[in-house]
Amino acid sequence: MxxxxxxxxxxxxxxxxxxxxxxxxxxxxxxxxxxxxxxxxxxxxxxxxxxxxxxxxxxxxxxxxxxxxxxxxxxxxxxxxxxxxxxxxxxxxxxxxxxxxxxxxxxxxxxxxxxxxxxxxxxxxxxxxxxxxxxxxxxxxxxxxxxxxxxxISAEKRREALERIFFHDILNTAGGILGFASLVQVAENDDMNEFLSQIDKLSKRLIEEIKAQRLLTYAEKGDYELNKTDFNVVELLNDIASSYRQIPIGSDKVIENLIRIQELNIYNDRSLVDRVFTNMMKNALEASESGQTVAYNVSIENSSFILSVNNPRVMPKNVQLQVFKRSFSTKGKGRGLGTYSIKLLTEKYLGGEAWFTSDLAKGTTFYCKIPV
The missing domain is CATH 3.30.450.20 (PAS domain)
Structure with a gap:
């Protein structure tokens, strides 16, 4: 036996x-x-x-x-x-x-x-x-x-997730835009350009959130076509981290940049890399409490680059066994697309590998290894 x-x-x-x-x-x-x-x-x-x-x-x-x-x-x-x-x-x-x-x-x-x-x-x-x-x-x-x-019941789960994205994630980003728009009305000239810059970044992030749901829908159906371009991964990651510092999910946490390289130019699908890292960051921020630190990094290993995002919390064993499953979440109804889409997009479309570690000494770190 x-x-x-x-x-x-x-x-x-x-x-x-x-x-x-x-x-x-x-x-x-x-x-x-x-x-x-x-x-x-x-x-x-x-x-x-x-x-x-x-x-x-x-x-x-x-x-x-x-x-x-x-x-x-x-x-x-x-x-x-x-x-x-x-x-x-x-x-x-x-x-x-x-x-x-x-x-x-x-x-x-x-x-x-x-x-x-x-x-x-x-x-x-x-x-x-x-x-x-x-x-x-x-x-x-x-x-x-x-x-x-x-x-x-996949259709029901997809509907719940879509409702959550529009009623929570997109409203969060829209709230950030509204906040900076209010500041513009009373801002001194010295601050105006900074506030307008943040509005521009958050507006772009709002559009990206909407595009991301469409992207995941296509990816699940197998209809997504890769669109490879040259871009700087370091710049992309820093822009995403900056946008999260301006909205409620990240504004009360410390988002730490551990990247030690100035630029890393690659030829790949920018939208997919954006979505993978966005979900890694969002997952870490949602798992963390106010005042805790979420740290991100990118490193080079042979002909691949490795994205990593760490938070100080430790996942219980029963949660670890269900990570990457669609619709599984510890955060309530209509959740669970984040880690699932990380794995789907990384392994099915970017030709890479997604995994995580979780222990008391180092907290939880998600990794994505993607060919350059």
Missing amino acids: ETTHFAPSARTIPDVLIEQMHSLDDAGSIVSVLDSVPYDVLILNKEREIVWANKTLTQHLGIETDFFKQGVRPGELFNCVHMSDNAGGCGTSEHCRTCGAVLTILEAQTGKESVNECRMTQKQTLNALDLKVSGSPFRHGNDEFVIFTLTD
């Missing part, structure tokens, strides 16, 4: 698995009903392997029922990014401890009905699935099964 960090790793003997699949052919009306519903339904055995799937699911994924004779679990069916983290497969990695699908199945196996949300990132494509999952115990013959349903 393979080792596991969470759910049991044992698999069904192939002959027994096939017998279970055939036995459900005689399950009567319940299978007929499940086959007619317009959402995905699976029946799982005690090893969490799929022994039956309704027509909605098989047609949706374009698979035949013989596919399940291999002993496939839900995360393996949907190509979860963590399905191979541990030799035991779906349900056995450390990340599976926070998986809504695995938790639902295990609770249903105790005889209780269960409902959860499951946030899953798919391998290779990095597509994100937001699912509402439910599990109900089901006995047939001498075997105990779980009826497992999956409903796509």
